[in-house]
Amino acid sequence: VTAADVVAAVLLLAIAAYACGGGADYGAGFWDLTAGDEDRGARPRALVDHAMAPVWEVNNVWLVFVLILTWTGFPRVFEAVLSTAWAAVVLGGVGLVLRGAGFALRKPTRDRVRRRRYTVIFGVSSIVAPFFFAAVLGGVASGRIPVGNRQGHPVTSWLNPTSVVFGVLAVTASAFIAAVFLTSDARRDGSSDLEAWAGRRTVLAATALAVVAVVGLVVVRFDARPLFDGLVSGWGLAFVLVAVVATAATVWLVRRRTLRGTRLTAILAVASVVLAWGAAQWPYLLPPTLTIDAGAGDPDTLRWLLIVTGIAVVLVAPALALLYRLDLGDRLAADQDADLSAEHATPEAP
Amino acid sequence: VAGVVSVLAVEAGWITAEVGRQPWIVWGQMMVADAVTDIGAGPIWASFSVLVVVYALIAWGFVALLLRMRLRWRRQDTPLPGPGDDGPPGPDRAPQPAEARR
Numbered sequence: 107v108t109a110a111d112v113v114a115a116v117l118l119l120a121i122a123a124y125a126c127g128g129g130a131d132y133g134a135g136f137w138d139l140t141a142g143d144e145d146r147g148a149r150p151r152a153l154v155d156h157a158m159a160p161v162w163e164v165n166n167v168w169l170v171f172v173l174i175l176t177w178t179g180f181p182r183v184f185e186a187v188l189s190t191a192w193a194a195v196v197l198g199g200v201g202l203v204l205r206g207a208g209f210a211l212r213k214p215t216r217d218r219v220r221r222r223r224y225t226v227i228f229g230v231s232s233i234v235a236p237f238f239f240a241a242v243l244g245g246v247a248s249g250r251i252p253v254g255n256r257q258g259h260p261v262t263s264w265l266n267p268t269s270v271v272f273g274v275l276a277v278t279a280s281a282f283i284a285a286v287f288l289t290s291d292a293r294r295d296g297s298s299d300l301e302a303w304a305g306r307r308t309v310l311a312a313t314a315l316a317v318v319a320v321v322g323l324v325v326v327r328f329d330a331r332p333l334f335d336g337l338v339s340g341w342g343l344a345f346v347l348v349a350v351v352a353t354a355a356t357v358w359l360v361r362r363r364t365l366r367g368t369r370l371t372a373i374l375a376v377a378s379v380v381l382a383w384g385a386a387q388w389p390y391l392l393p394p395t396l397t398i399d400a401g402a403g404d405p406d407t408l409r410w411l412l413i414v415t416g417i418a419v420v421l422v423a424p425a426l427a428l429l430y431r432l433d434l435g436d437r438l439a440a441d442q443d444a445d446l447s448a449e450h451a452t453p454e455a456p
Numbered sequence: 457v458a459g460v461v462s463v464l465a466v467e468a469g470w471i472t473a474e475v476g477r478q479p480w481i482v483w484g485q486m487m488v489a490d491a492v493t494d495i496g497a498g499p500i501w502a503s504f505s506v507l508v509v510v511y512a513l514i515a516w517g518f519v520a521l522l523l524r525m526r527l528r529w530r531r532q533d534t535p536l537p538g539p540g541d542d543g544p545p546g547p548d549r550a551p552q553p554a555e556a557r558r
Contacts, residue, residue: 189493196503200510207514211521216528224517256494 110402127165133284139229201235244272336386345382
């Protein structure tokens with residue numbers, strides 16, 4: 107095992123972490139958008155607000171980490187991906203910025219029309235961002251992003267059957283993990299109607315996930331044969347099976363209303379999908395040509411990158427762990443709501 | 457004025473550094489001509505314009521929101537008695553005592 111292998115494994119884990127953490131945020135935006143009109147959607151949106159506000163955009167730490175690992179550890183991959191699929195990266199990035207702005211600007215807005223406008227911006231860009239980020243990975247996985255400066259097609263490198271499968275899968279998986287998290291959040295808040303609301307959406311999203319996965323496998327079978335072969339053999343198959351079992355277990359637990367542990371099974375399910383993709387194209391960074399060893403940066407750089415990663419983990423992990431623990435224990439949200447109610451003690455509109 | 461000038465100073469320093477190191481992008485290591493992407497000028501302008509428009513819209517929404525919040529807080533403030541009262545925090549706190557004295 108070389109240092110490059112370790113960096114590649116860390117990179118894959120970071121992408122999996124973003125798929126879970128960022129996915130839960132994106133998915134919450136999806137359910138926020140589809141919650142219905144102002145009256146019907148008011149309580150679900152309050153739940154999403156309450157669930158997301160304390161950890162707002164923290165999960166993008168993972169995205170930054172993924173970018174830094176890629177350009178430091180595998181500069182040729184970074185060059186190839188960004189110069190070929192730049193349009194998808196820009197669209198995803200714009201989605202990311204707009205969803206943050208939409209969410210932040212909606213919170214203090216009282217006017218109904220403006221609130222609806224920000225709700226749409228927040229919701230639509232919560233679908234756009236994960237779709238395009240995953241579409242880029244689909245381009246990588248199907249061998250459409252060749253090594254070099256803008257060597258691939260500027261559009262079909264990210265707009266092709268495999269990329270669409272990856273994009274739709276990302277949006278569906280985000281909706282799934284968000285629904286699971288929101289179910290637990292509603293239970294924590296003690297509102298049984300919202301718990302049922304989110305529980306129904308968990309089952310719905312899991313069903314959609316199953317359909318997308320089956321259709322996706324068929325599409326990939328014809329569009330990117332090497333990827334398909336990797337997914338139905340060896341470690342790729344193992345992770346696919348883990349994802350299937352974890353998703354089924356999550357649905358079973360949610361329907362039984364045994365919510366303890368569902369966050370973990372949902373994380374396991376979504377992370378396994380990412381790991382299955384990684385295992386399927388291992389040891390290639392950019393199939394069908396560039397391997398991990400060939401694409402790796404200077405060995406000294408990689409060694410220092412691992413050291414710095416270790417330091418970052420030591421520094422950031424406790425902070426993140428504390429944040430998530432406080433958030434799950436509802437101790438952050440309580441403070442924030444106290445602030446809010448003091449601030450708006452006499453609102454001029456209901 | 458200090459706020460605007462400080463931004464100008466930062467930008468001027470940045471431009472000095474960027475222009476001063478031409479034609480190198482990494483001093484002594486790599487020329488700008490070797491580092492530039494093969495993406496054409498058209499797409500670069502397109503993505504740059506998209507970013508400018510998006511950020512302009514966000515800035516507009518943000519400023520408009522701040523102005524509305526100022527109005528809202530001002531309306532909430534007026535009935536509060538006495539200058540020693542702790543009103544809600546906001547950009548309108550400073551002018552409030554002046555209004556009360558009048």
